[in-house]
Amino acid sequence: MTEPDAPPTFQDRILGLIQPGILLPWALKHYAIVVYETIFYRRQPLAPLLRSKEIRDEAFSRFWVEFSVPPNEDDTQAVPDISTLTGSAALIPPLLAKARGVVLDMGPGTGSQMPYFAAQPSPNNNISAIYGAEPCVGLHAELRRRATINGLDGKYHIVPASAEKAELLSALQKQGVQTDNAGGEPGQIFDTIVCIRVLCSVPNPERTIADLYSLLRSGGQIIVVEHVVNPFPWQKGASAIARVSQLLFTLLGWSYFVGDCRLDRDTMSYLCKAADQDGGWGKVELEQRFLWSAMPYIAGTLTKRL
């Protein structure tokens, strides 16, 4: 495991502390619009109370499309210039270049990471199929559009399911994926599982990660790029102010308005523990980044023993 390299500038530090405060009002705006439309146009005044999850999902999908799809996105030049990427976005392309075999792309959102799967060298690279498990159906149209413009139509399969194992397996079976082993039990299906900013949003991360581990083939890898709890005071380089900032934005409703995302997940320890029953992971290559910020990241790969 490596620690952050270059020290942050003053501007990095300030932005790192207020970053959730830029996203939260944006998500809140979409929530307010959806509530307004539901009450006054659809004439369902009780829906925001009785069907709050549905309303929040619709608001989140609108927010996420606006946030993650640039209005002037150029359909003809799908692979962005990775040298221009900064922050957590810059961590992603080199890790996705390692994806191979049958891939599970957990919570792909609008498919912002799709170009980096497509960027592997032709003829169609080391990846045989990608299953994008995205429970938020409001994001599927954009996901499909991005699969098409990235030339992944035949290879990228959108799976309308969450990370919940029974739901995921059932949706995969409907797409013709063989999910059982010879004994009729759920088998090891994937060579690569990609978790990019999704483990922050699943309801039970420990169980989800254990389930994902069980679906990983021997020698397979989980690729993670996840924002996590600021590890103050346990870790050198972590920040007390950033931890306070995480608590503050949590109190202001971050999770409620931003798709159940949590700023305080200790995802690294859940990931490391997932392989305990097999004597640990074969290899763990994780780095911690942006420890001064309210959105510190872990990024890297964990490889299952052969």
Ligand SMILES: C[S@@+](CC[C@H](N)C(=O)[O-])C[C@H]1O[C@@H](n2cnc3c(N)ncnc32)[C@H](O)[C@@H]1O
């Ligand atoms: C912050 S977005 C990240 C999207 C994408 N991975 C990216 O980096 O652009 C979180 C995504 O996780 C999805 N998600 C939320 N809960 C989930 C669950 N229980 N299982 C799978 N995906 C989930 C959301 O619908 C959303 O697309």
